[in-house]
Amino acid sequence: MTLNKQLWLTIITVVLMNAAISFWLLFTSARQTFEEQLYLKNIDDANSLAIVLTQSDKNSASIELLIAAKFDAGHFSRIELTDTEGEELFKLTYENKQTNVPGWFKRLAEFNIPAGTAQVADGWSQFGTLYIESQTSFAVEMLWQRFKRFVISMLVITLLVGAAGSLILRFILRPLSNIVFQANSFSQRKFITIEKPATRDFERVVNAMNTLAERFKTIVVENNTRLEDARFRSQHDLVTGLPNINAFFTQLESQLRFRDKDGQNVLLVHSIASELYDIQSTLGDEFSRAISEFSLRIARFYNTHSDLYTDIRLARINETDIAILLTDAALLTRIQQMLEQDSAFSHGLPVGEDQQACICSAGVYLHADEASFEIMDRVDGLLQQAQNREELLPFCLEESPAHALQVNSQNWTQIIDTLPDNLTYHQAELKNARGQAIHYQSYFTLQHAGHDRNISFIARYAREVGDLPKVDLAVVEHALAQLASQPESRISVLLYQQTIVDDSAMDNLLTLLDSKPDIATRLCLELRESSAALYKQAFRLFCEKVREREVSVGLKRVGESFSQVADIHEYGLEYIKIDSAYVYDLKNNQSNQTYLRGLSDLAHSLGMKVYADGVCSVQDENILFEAGFDGVISLS
Structure with a gap:
């Protein structure tokens, strides 16, 4: 049940209790007042009529005429005259008829009013006793009208108080919608923070939940950093920050075994080594700075031109060469055009005053069912040809495959x-x-x-x-x-x-x-x-x-x-799928095992499942499941 409904039920209950108590006090007070006033009226009317009858003739015609005149002139339910023995001499009555007052209210408002009595004398002797009772129908009718007005006023008050309470509650609970949204986000594994509300009680709740979200964020950042550092140390070149040759060959083998062969996947190698300029011997200690600058330019170019490919892998495969593995890539000739138009490459690589190192490039298309050493042999042969040219930006690229999409x-x-x-x-x-x-x-x-x-x-x-x-x-x-x-x-x-x-x-x-x-x-x-x-x-x-x-x-x-x-x-x-490059030949790659075990723990702490793509052997499957993976796509 919502707080708004609970508020309405509370207001209705309080108003009903207050109305019941108030009505009962007012009702009993009014009825008691009516009873007292009507009783006094009965006594006054009985005394005044008794004086008139005492002074009049005692024949029955005169007595009847006086009593009838009194009865017709007032609102009486009974006027009765009895003799000294209690025998009825004369009696007039009127039966109360209230058509618009329900029976249950009549029974509730039933009056208990004694009759007014007075003695009638005949000279010095007593003639009889007079009894007068006033009508109570008008009093019951008046109480009924008051009751209806009271009920209507209570309903109006209830509605007004309820509406005002709902508006006030909506204003007070406005921060609650944000809290509910945050809680639902937690259940959906989205640990977000929200602004603190002005209401102190809500502020305490939000503080606690924000602290939880921040703690999760800190855990994620720390664990990510720890995992990234471990992976970086084992798989990256410390000078350029790019993956090393071991990581590159794992990626290449994974590409050849798991990725589709119909996409236009290419391998390029960019080198600052040339037959015309021995950059390592010339630069000496400055070579590390040059290769670092070279790798930054290469990475910046491909990141800027992400429309040339779907996926990219960069690696430093030897002292002077940077390898680029692209999936769903543009034609090599188009990549060449883009590099030639880039001022960071068109004039070679500045390595000193008035000195430019050549940037040699070779590129091949990956073929189906081809071994990695065959691909490297082809690209090495093309790179050697490029390095023999007397140019600052020589290219030696393979022609596009015959099965490539030809379209207009x-x-x-x-x-x-x-x-x-x-x-x-x-x-x-x-x-x-x-x-x-x-x-x-x-x-x-x-x-x-x-x-x-x-x-x-x-x-x-x-x-x-x-x-x-x-x-x-x-x-x-x-x-x-x-x-x-x-x-x-x-x-x-x-x-x-x-x-x-x-x-x-x-x-x-x-x-x-x-x-x-x-x-x-x-x-x-x-x-x-x-x-x-x-x-x-x-x-x-x-x-x-x-x-x-x-x-x-x-x-x-x-x-x-x-x-x-x-x-x-x-x-x-809901889940993450680990790239096939990280699960390829996992049984012989201890650093990847450590990395994937930590990644699995981190993902599970955030409520995510962890799956692996392109698992090539049963041994690798077992290692992954032991590391906590929830599922694998196997090629074995």
Whole structure:
């Protein structure tokens, strides 16, 4: 029961008790007054009539005429004259008739008024005794009218007091809605803080809850920092802050084994080593500063041009080389054009007064079923060719693969328009330690030129023309249709970041979810960790809107940027999926085991489930489940 209802019940109870007591006091007082006044009236009327009868003739006609005249002139219910023996000589009565007063009130207001008596004399002897009783109907009628006015006034007072009390209570309880919102946020794993209310009692509650939220935030920040420090020391180059060669090869192997091969995935290596300029020997102790500046320029360029790829991995693979692994990437020739137009690269790398180091670049496309050493052999060969050129910014890039998407505006429109009907649903089972399916991770293929291609096959061009949100909407629509045919299943769908930053696309997505509210509750929408880190406000709004519709939200490809997702405890995420790069060959990677165990504990403390993508062996599965993981997507 709400406080408002309790207030009304309290007011009604108090008013009723007060009304009952007040009415009873007023009623008994008024009735007693009426009884006293009517009794005195009876006595006065009896005395005055007795004097008249004493002085008149004692024949029956005269007595009857005088009594009848008195009876008709006043409001009497009985006038009776008896002789000295008590025998009735004359009697007139009037029966009270009150048609508008209910019987229960008549019984409640019944008067007990003695009759007025007086002696009638005949000379010096007694003639008889006179009895007079006044009518009480008018008194009962008056009490009834007072009662009705009293009840009406009590009702009006109750309504006025109740309405005023409700308004005052609403004002007093205004901070309570914020407190309830905060408590509900806690239950949804969103540990937010709110402003302190003016009411002291509420302020104490808010202080306690804000302290809890801040404590959780501190725990998250400290644990994130601790985990990040441990991971950084074991997997990063201390000079540039980039992942080292061991971490890079793990990422590359994971890319080749787990990620789709239809997307245009590329590997680039940028180097400041050249046959014409031995930078290490020339710079000596200043080389560390040069390679650090070089890595910052590389990272800044790719972060600025995030429209060139979906995912990115950077690493320092030797003294002079920085490797870049891109998924769903633009053509290598376009990346070359962007680098040549950037003033940070077009004139080489300044390393001293009037000295410029060459920035040599090589790039290859990743092929299906290719070993990592084969890829590195190809890119090393191209890089060696670039290093032999007498240029400040030489490139040696592989030609685009024959199966790459060849499209123009006309046939692209046809691809997008027919996409919802051209998709085929596939699923990978996410299972727990008992082998039971938790949900199914979806992926979709489409027919193109007689071949089944993963949806990422068209992602590059869709990004270039701004149609990635249309691809996401088609995928979500297809997933909802699949859920309708599988009433017991849960399906996860990975969205591109372009969808959550586009207001129109978000409106269309929410409209689509609202069109099938019962089915949508079994849908899990995921975003990449990098998307959440780059677009914090859009990600927060996305989580709020989607969770209002009881749709689960998860974070995918988690690992490298988890510490950069600010206020992770406020988003209400249901789960996180660890990137396959961190679970690849886990049995031989002790540092990743330690990192994932800590990450699992942190996520569980925030109420999130922890899953792993692309687990390649049963041994790795067992290690993950022992570390507290709730589920895995296995490739074994």
